[in-house]
Amino acid sequence: MNxxxxxxxxxxxxxxxxxxxxAAERLSFSPDMILAGAGCGLDSLTVTSVFFEVESRLASEHGRSVDLFSAPFLTDPGQTMTARQLAVWVMQERLRP
Structure with a gap:
């Protein structure tokens, strides 16, 4: 996975x-949208739903279990994470043995 x-x-x-x-609550996706940290405009339920969906897709489509909820970007309150940064993290986790 790249x-x-x-x-x-x-x-x-x-x-x-x-x-x-x-329809009024749907999100416009951007690779640079902030998903966690300062400047995140998403509510916690939406972020949780997206993360669960990502985890589910990784498991079903790629046979890899990844726990986004224990990721460093969620445990460090001073860190901001964009969708692009999440993609890089997912890619790195996917490549781990």
């Missing part, structure tokens, strides 16, 4: 979450 594939998987996860939301 960064583009990981970013596509995250985008698809956003699309899946958007399908469950009323």
């Amino acid at each position: 960064e583009t594939a990981a970013l596509t998987l995250i985008h698809q996860s956003f699309d899946a979450v958007n399908a469950t939301l009323p």
Whole structure:
């Protein structure tokens, strides 16, 4: 899995979450959107839903279990994470033995 594939998987996860939301609450995806930390405009339920969707897709499509909720970017309150940074992290985790 490369960064583009990981970013596509995250985008698809956003699309899946958007399908469950009323039209007025749907999100516009951008690789530079902030998902965690200062400047994040998403509510915690949406972020949680997207992360669960990403984890589910990684498991079903790539046979790899990844725990986003124990990722360093969530445990450090001073850190900001964009969708692109999440893609890089997912790619790195996917490559771990």
